[in-house]
Amino acid sequence: MVSTREALNGVRADLFDEHGELPDDVESVPTRQGYGDALVELGTRDERVVVLTGDLADSTKVGAFRDQFPGRFFDLGVAEQNMMGVAAGLALAGKIPFVSSYATFSPGRNWDQFRVSVAYTRANVKVAGAHSGLSVGPDGATHQAMEDIAMVRALPNVVVVVPCDAEETRKATLAVTDLDGPAYLRFARNATPLITSPDSPFTIGRATVVRNGDDVAIVACGPLLVEAMRAAEILARDGIDARVVNNHTIKPLDEATLIAAAEQTGAVVTVEEHQVNGGLGGAVAELLAQHHPVPMDIVGMPDHFGESGTPEELLARWGLTAEDIARRAAILLRRKA
């Protein structure tokens, strides 16, 4: 049985077919492509926008910006610490720099520069961490950034956004540019189903409910949002109505939407391609423990390093598929008061 449901907050209503799979007409695009597109848009309309990369122009999708605005593009070589500091200096002199690298290097390699040169100063620097999570698959654990959300979330003054698809990434990139202060954007490597459209609402700090339900809330961020939605389809077959929340902004957290979800469903499962320590799950747990404690489960990397394999194999190996989410949500329901 397939649940009939309305399109909510701009996410396609016909996202899954009768087998709970994505139909063929759902296009897949890497989230970082939305970043590259937005930068070209920004470069055209704002001369203050400059782009920095550490020898990763094409894989962070900033090549188009480089080609159109070569004077405002800087390749700093494999030197992420200096890159973050240079960005701070550019920002302090009035530019809006975008620091583009892989999350495992930036903020992985330059967290101290992010902290002191950028966050403490409130320098208007936007940091883009690409190739996060398990999506770099075969490269193995060294390149799988599974700690970056925790790292940046700990820093005062920093806005943290994990968009779910390329379109949301484009909007997030534009939105953080309108903020005067540091921000971190997190992307994946793989092509991700395009589930939002240019008309879908997007506001920093405002989570969107993409599926209604009152039995359990599944709060997800990034490309795993699709898995969370598929998990809701699986649960629906067992008569469980799951609410799915697209929690793209990890900081500042949308407290009202999350507390309402806890109040109205009584059980919350978080889903992220990140360690279970200190990421989305940690943020939601901190909020709910203080304001509305309910049984919770945190689906993510269980305090372990990754390994080589295809992204699909790794998601299955570490329990991050829709089936895993649905199973854990069903178990969590038994703990509801």
Add this chain to the structure above:
Amino acid sequence: MSVVEVDLALTANTIRQHIISMLVEAGSGHSAGPLGMADVFTVLYFSVLHVDPDDPWMPDRDRVVLSNGHICPVWYATLAERGFFPVSELATLRKLGSRLQGHPHARSLPGIEASAGPLGQGLSQAIGMALSASLDGARWRTHALLSDGEHDEGQTWEAVMFAAKCRLHNLTAWVDRNNIQIDGFTEDVMPLEPLAAKYESFGWHVVEIDGHNHRAIADAARLAEAVFERPTVVICHTIPGKGVDFMEDDYTWHGIPPDRAQAAKALTELRSLRGRIDGEYA
């Protein structure tokens, strides 16, 4: 000495006295570095930089980034003496609620352009500022002040390479070559020599001076302005603790303040030095 030179010498002496008073009042902080760099700061702020204490953030001001943030007492004392904020505020160094943080916090005080503390971060920030000026075709210069010890940090060399790549002729780095760091002499802890040759091989224009010779400091600043297509580093050979006999060249004074008795002795020395400077002019 000319009148101007005597004025600069007296100003540097006043700044050194401020540093001693601030440190003893704070009860913690670094003594050797601030005293050693008092002459460079004095000449920059009283003879070289295009800055206006009444309009501290004017768009075309020269930028100053202090990378080894722990010597900020000399920066604070110089800014106060130059009129950026009241001298009386120097006594609040490191106190709760003060604008004079233990290590500099960008924009917390007029004239403080960047945050610094963990070593090795300043040159990169200065490069970003200089790049921005280049993009805008602006004429202001950026001055980065670095310690010798922070050349242990990899980031410093990442920045040195990048500045050369960008041919940042609007950037001057001033290196406090005082040969000490916390654990001892730099050449024992982590040898840096040949430092000048290293910079040269990285594509920089290198000037070496006596960091207590005011005329040499001013000349180096102007020389840097005359160079095109290359950033300039001025390696300033200084005596840590300069002006206070029992602190000079003793690395144990790197990270501690004087107690009240030591401060009184230091101030007596500095005042008698002041008398000798005055006497030379008379």
